[in-house]
Amino acid sequence: MGKIDVSRAIKDPGQAYAFETDVTLEPMEVLGDPVGFREVRVAGEYLSPGDARVSVKADVSATADSRCSRCLTPVTFPVTAQVDAVFDRQPDPEDPDLYSFEASTVELTDAVRDALLLELPLRVLCKPDCKGLCPVCGIDLNNGTCTCQEGAEVKNPFSALKDIVLDDEEV
Template identity: 60%
Template sequence: MLEKMMVLGDPVEFTDIAVNGTYLSSEERIVVNGEVTAEVISQCARCLKPVKNPIKAELDALFAREPDPEDPDRYIYEASQVDLTEAVKDALVLALPLRYLCKEDCKGLCPKCGMDLNTGSCTCQEGDDERNPFAALRSIVYDNEEV
């Protein structure tokens, strides 16, 4: 099992990880090819509720006994055992989407009071917020000039 981690500023946890594949070995290296499946638990990018989705990733990893500065993607192994943990983690993280949504039409949170807009509407007024330091920029008018 992989530990909970932060990916692009969001908490991510992988559960029910399964690896299916093949390996080829020689005296100095082992090549592992296959597929990793898991459940990923993250949060909705709009309302921050927990989201659980299946994920599938390709696993293509080269393990060697010695590091190689020319090949930074190489994993190191010692003795007769190969630990796939780092290779599996890297494959899963690379397969993650940029963001998750709890549902396609998620309304998110009110930017003023933080209420979940999926459960109802809030009493905040639309319009300029005096605390918004960028509110004054709305009054700038451009006459289609190059800026």
């Protein structure tokens, strides 16, 4: 899984070969939020341009599991991405666009994960107008209400911040 045998391409530079595989990705954390990808399917083609290199172009589809960045509810959504990666037996460490491979097996996991992460929304939301959690009592404002925000003191969230900064300066 996640590996392709590219020996045919290396023997026959310039000739493209089709492939299809599944990739398993470990759960990860992105900007403090847990992110997992399931059902990661990769389909495309690989070819060797020579020079002990292999280029892979493929479509990736997956199901992403994360959580709403406002209310922390679990959110599941489909993601598609494109892999357009070059694998080199001795990649230049200065070149972040090159992935390494050994013998005649290309391991797609890193390239697929990088491609999927690029397609994640900057902020995952359960719905566009999610009201989030009350910053004072933590209640989910989509399901309930509280009176925290009615007090004059929290009318402007930055006024509290300003007080803290001023206090620090006095000390």
